[in-house]
Amino acid sequence: MMKSASGHAQVHHWETSVAPMLVVGGVLFLVVFGFIGWFSYHSALMTILSVGIGVPLLVAGIAKWTSEGLTHKPLVEGLSPVALPIFIVSEVFIFLSLFVAYWTMRLSAGGDWPPAGTPTEMNLVLPIIMTVILVASSLTYHVAELKLEHSDLSGFRSWVLISMLLGLLFLGCTTYEYGHLLHQNFTPSTNAYSTAFYSITGFHASHVLVGLGVFLAVWLAAVRGMSNKYFAFCAGLYWHFVDIVWFFVATQVYYW
Amino acid sequence: MSTTSSGFKLSEWIFTTDHKRIGILYLIGSIAAFAVAGLMALLIRLEQMSPGPTIVSDAYTGGDQYNVWLYFHGAAMILGFLIPGLTGFAANYLLPLMIGAKDVAFPRINALSVWLFWAGIVMALLTFVVPDKPDVMWTGYPPYSIKTGGNLALYVFTVHLIGFSSILASVNFLVTIVYMRAPGMGWFQLNMFTWSCFTALIIQLVFVPVLAAAVTLLLMDRYLGTHFYDPANGGDVLLYQNLFWFYSHPAVYVIFLPAMGIFYEIYATMAKNPIFNYKAAVYGMCGIVLISGEVWVHHLYYSGMPDWIRIGQMVTTLLISVPVGLMTISLFGTLYRGAITFNTPMYYGTAALYLLIVGGLTGIPLAMTVLSVHLGETSFTHAHFHFIMGIFAAFSVFAAVDFWFPKISGRMLNEGQAKLGFWFNFIGVNVTFWPLFIIGVEGMPRRYWDYSQFPAHFADYHKVATVGAFIVAIGMALTISNWLISAVKGKKAEDNPWGSKSLEWTHTATPPGPGNFAEDVVVDAAWTPYNYR
Numbered sequence: 012m013m014k015s016a017s018g019h020a021q022v023h024h025w026e027t028s029v030a031p032m033l034v035v036g037g038v039l040f041l042v043v044f045g046f047i048g049w050f051s052y053h054s055a056l057m058t059i060l061s062v063g064i065g066v067p068l069l070v071a072g073i074a075k076w077t078s079e080g081l082t083h084k085p086l087v088e089g090l091s092p093v094a095l096p097i098f099i100v101s102e103v104f105i106f107l108s109l110f111v112a113y114w115t116m117r118l119s120a121g122g123d124w125p126p127a128g129t130p131t132e133m134n135l136v137l138p139i140i141m142t143v144i145l146v147a148s149s150l151t152y153h154v155a156e157l158k159l160e161h162s163d164l165s166g167f168r169s170w171v172l173i174s175m176l177l178g179l180l181f182l183g184c185t186t187y188e189y190g191h192l193l194h195q196n197f198t199p200s201t202n203a204y205s206t207a208f209y210s211i212t213g214f215h216a217s218h219v220l221v222g223l224g225v226f227l228a229v230w231l232a233a234v235r236g237m238s239n240k241y242f243a244f245c246a247g248l249y250w251h252f253v254d255i256v257w258f259f260v261a262t263q264v265y266y267w
Numbered sequence: 268m269s270t271t272s273s274g275f276k277l278s279e280w281i282f283t284t285d286h287k288r289i290g291i292l293y294l295i296g297s298i299a300a301f302a303v304a305g306l307m308a309l310l311i312r313l314e315q316m317s318p319g320p321t322i323v324s325d326a327y328t329g330g331d332q333y334n335v336w337l338y339f340h341g342a343a344m345i346l347g348f349l350i351p352g353l354t355g356f357a358a359n360y361l362l363p364l365m366i367g368a369k370d371v372a373f374p375r376i377n378a379l380s381v382w383l384f385w386a387g388i389v390m391a392l393l394t395f396v397v398p399d400k401p402d403v404m405w406t407g408y409p410p411y412s413i414k415t416g417g418n419l420a421l422y423v424f425t426v427h428l429i430g431f432s433s434i435l436a437s438v439n440f441l442v443t444i445v446y447m448r449a450p451g452m453g454w455f456q457l458n459m460f461t462w463s464c465f466t467a468l469i470i471q472l473v474f475v476p477v478l479a480a481a482v483t484l485l486l487m488d489r490y491l492g493t494h495f496y497d498p499a500n501g502g503d504v505l506l507y508q509n510l511f512w513f514y515s516h517p518a519v520y521v522i523f524l525p526a527m528g529i530f531y532e533i534y535a536t537m538a539k540n541p542i543f544n545y546k547a548a549v550y551g552m553c554g555i556v557l558i559s560g561e562v563w564v565h566h567l568y569y570s571g572m573p574d575w576i577r578i579g580q581m582v583t584t585l586l587i588s589v590p591v592g593l594m595t596i597s598l599f600g601t602l603y604r605g606a607i608t609f610n611t612p613m614y615y616g617t618a619a620l621y622l623l624i625v626g627g628l629t630g631i632p633l634a635m636t637v638l639s640v641h642l643g644e645t646s647f648t649h650a651h652f653h654f655i656m657g658i659f660a661a662f663s664v665f666a667a668v669d670f671w672f673p674k675i676s677g678r679m680l681n682e683g684q685a686k687l688g689f690w691f692n693f694i695g696v697n698v699t700f701w702p703l704f705i706i707g708v709e710g711m712p713r714r715y716w717d718y719s720q721f722p723a724h725f726a727d728y729h730k731v732a733t734v735g736a737f738i739v740a741i742g743m744a745l746t747i748s749n750w751l752i753s754a755v756k757g758k759k760a761e762d763n764p765w766g767s768k769s770l771e772w773t774h775t776a777t778p779p780g781p782g783n784f785a786e787d788v789v790v791d792a793a794w795t796p797y798n799y800r
Contacts, residue, residue, distance in 0.1 A: 025781050026370075027282035031378035039386045043424045050490040051399070051420050076375060087447055090372045094442045101434045101476040108480030108510055112495050115506050126501055200492030203501030210484070210493060 030076035037069025095245045113207040126202040138265045148177035149254045168233045178223045284374035290360030300347030307340035312736040315729045318719035333716040334402035341405030352664040353525040358464045364771035365458045367449025367788030372442040383432035390425040409496040423486045437472040449788040463528025466552040478514035512563035526663035536767040537613040538605025541797040548597035554590030584634040611685040615666035626655025647707025650700040677778045678757030684749045691742025698735030702728035769796040
């Protein structure tokens with residue numbers, strides 16, 4: 012990238028960043044080798060080693076990446092708010108595939124639904140509470156963004172923190188629900204409904220977790236007195252997307 | 268590769284965020300994948316020399332060994348070589364130069380993409396290290412993939428890593444093309460290669476996630492006990508085939524489009540002609556994007572479905588010949604009354620036209636339901652898709668390296684050796700695949716290692732095909748060694764040895780340094796990359 016303002020001078024300088032490779036290393040060890048160690052080779056040692064190597068790499072990579080993103084000036088500013096929706100298109104298709112799998116099983120089951128093994132009374136109040144929590148967190152994050160617009164960094168920090176706590180509360184509800192259902196012997200392998208239920212809600216919950224990770228990065232930067240409106244906007248956009256997906260999850264998986 | 272800055276520094280390569288260096292990293296990875304997957308092809312061909320066990324150890328475990336070769340050949344050629352060679356190497360190196368940008372929109376995400384791809388290559392190569400080698404082809408169909416002793420997780424994570432890399436690259440390049448074109452550069456002033464990547468990346472963005480989801484469900488069925496593909500518990504085996512081909516047929520166009528884009532560039536430059544029917548070809552590419560999502564069911568003709576779906580899908584599958592036809596005519600027409608220079612890239616270009624026609628026309632009977640039932644699972648299909656997808660696209664990668672070699676390395680190739688390599692490659696692929704077309708029609712099934720229950724004369728055709736594969740191996744040894752040697756010892760190249768009008772030749776140093784252009788590029792309404800008249 013050229014930084015020169017003088018026009019004719021070619022800058023003899025190759026841009027580098029350690030962050031991407033750290034992130035790839037982190038993902039490779041934490042997710043891939045961790046999974047294979049545990050599920051393919053049933054080796055606790057391999058799993059612990061992989062996770063032990065992967066987590067620090069990933070955290071270091073994301074930290075480095077965030078700090079570079081907040082300090083370096085990109086070639087063209089303000090492109091991330093258009094890039095993230097494009098990325099979300101691909102996310103939509105992942106969720107769509109999961110729903111297609113669910114609908115296929117559901118519709119081919121005919122009248123046999125829910126299949127044997129499903130608890131007679133699923134808790135249908137909890138999803139409403141979870142919906143309220145998630146919508147509230149979207150709203151609180153919106154307030155945070157308004158604070159940032161008015162350059163109120165400490166207000167921004169507090170409202171991001173509130174949004175994060177609501178997100179954590181949502182994951183707490185999921186954990187409680189899973190524990191309750193597992194206790195009733197409703198596990199991923201019980202039947203077609205449990206297969207779809209755990210996969211779809213679990214995949215959504217993993218997105219909540221990623222969204223919380225992004226909030227954490229935004230928040231930590233704000234604690235250090237740094238902020239970037241595009242970064243904050245993207246974090247919010249992703250969170251709203253996760254929120255909207257939840258409507259589909261709740262209506263399809265719980266109430267249909 | 269020498270640069271305009273100081274000498275070679277390893278950290279400036281492995282931590283680079285520069286699109287040109289990332290492109291070269293893609294090229295190294297994809298050629299490595301090609302080489303290993305090519306060795307697997309040789310093993311497959313050697314095994315088929317005779318009807319029973321030839322090089323596998325015995326009739327009982329032979330199938331397992333053979334399946335691992337098939338797995339690696341298929342997965343590495345498609346996911347490790349063709350896609351990263353085109354939308355990885357070529358798009359990375361060329362797109363920002365062609366649109367007059369200093370880099371891509373998100374250089375760090377670009378670096379993330381290339382190393383995710385390398386991580387995928389590492390996962391694929393682990394096949395040769397682990398005791399439970401994956402043996403699920405590149406398709407991973409259940410229920411076999413869920414029941415086999417082979418390591419399914421390696422396959423799934425290879426797909427995940429390379430898939431995630433592709434999705435990020437799609438986002439990055441789409442934004443780059445839309446927002447970072449040089450001031451004044453309108454949509455119909457773009458290079459054909461830029462257009463081809465733009466359309467291919469849209470397909471990639473939308474369809475790769477579906478593949479990722481399909482294999483994720485596979486992973487969960489195998490290791491977490493879910494029942495997505497388990498009919499005994501309310502699942503559906505065909506669900507996988509649908510999800511898989513919903514991605515994997517469009518993946519053919521992710522490969523085909525940039526391959527065509529490369530040949531357009533070579534044709535225009537070597538014939539010194541503007542692109543014939545530029546707009547029609549662009550609309551053809553957009554048409555492929557629109558239709559690509561409606562053709563996948565022809566992969567499931569014999570998996571069971573109502574006739575009305577078969578017939579509907581036959582129509583949509585045949586329909587894709589229309590945009591492809593538009594593109595082909597435009598490619599052909601670009602040569603009309605041109606002053607054609609026949610160097611190695613143009614040799615590959617000419618061969619591509621032949622491959623396109625043979626591979627394209629043999630696709631038509633396969634799209635037709637009645638003929639497809641007879642031909643679909645035979646080596647006719649095997650030869651068809653090797654022509655149109657494998658060799659056509661592979662030739663485009665070789666042509667791209669040869670064509671842009673002076674710009675990338677700053678040196679000229681040894682033209683004689685390159686041409687010799689081309690002839691070995693071209694003759695080799697014909698000797699390999701024509702016999703397979705013929706015995707395919709006579710009923711030689713795909714994927715079999717032991718065909719002793721079939722007519723004895725099949726073995727003769729297989730022997731010829733095996734000879735062909737080794738001719739290609741010689742050709743590739745000549746080609747790749749030429750790249751390596753010429754990059755160090757070749758004659759110094761001028762800035763624009765082919766007299767091209769495209770920005771990457773006219774406005775950059777050879778090879779381009781950091782920041783690509785000495786001054787910001789601005790173009791006017793009269794500028795086109797094909798302004799040869």
